[in-house]
Amino acid sequence: MEEEIINNLVYIYFETKNLLVRQYTMKDIDRLYEIMSNPLVHQYTKDKNCPWDRLKTEQYIRFFMDKNFVTLDCFHGAIIEKASNKIIGLAGLNPYKENEPEIEWKLGAMYWNKGYATEIGKDIISKAFKTTNIIGIYGMADPENVASRRVLQKIGMNYLGINEFRNKKDAFYYIGRLQ
């Protein structure tokens, strides 16, 4: 099914050795819901209405399809594992400060610790700096989210300390264009 979607000219944000990140289609709802309805995926994120229900999944996909972002300064896309041709999670850059977005990933629990977030994160950084005017990228993680903090470190971000983010204390990381 993924092949069919891609051949129908769905925008691919980028492709790495094992993964690609592409725009959503409405056909993605069931698979993304399967991933995002697992409470483990939201253990350290304090987003509203978690784990996701089917309606939230549909609204999320519709929002990003309607916005139709095609530049990397603000986007969210479906992560596809090339070997299985399956959606394994989501990744993107969220607006935070002007020209300084925040990176986000959420992978299905069975795909953790395979190096995938690191692979995507490095590519988001290099492609976003090459193709947009952003001057830096922030990464925020719950201080106890060891995996997320480790990934932010592995993709070259510097630790800035603990700060307030969306009404909670998060560990802040940052990488600037000149690094």
Ligand SMILES: CC(C)(COP(=O)(O)OP(=O)(O)OC[C@H]1O[C@@H](n2cnc3c(N)ncnc32)[C@H](O)[C@@H]1OP(=O)(O)O)[C@@H](O)C(=O)NCCC(=O)NCCS
């Ligand atoms: C955080 C997340 C994106 C990481 O994705 P991932 O593909 O598993 O990350 P990677 O495999 O690239 O790297 C994970 C690193 O964390 C380390 N790690 C994972 N769990 C750990 C733990 N409990 N203690 C210590 N290190 C841990 C891994 O060993 C690895 O580091 P290493 O390469 O030095 O060994 C993934 O766990 C996830 O989607 N979690 C749920 C959503 C979330 O918290 N998103 C982040 C905030 S939006």
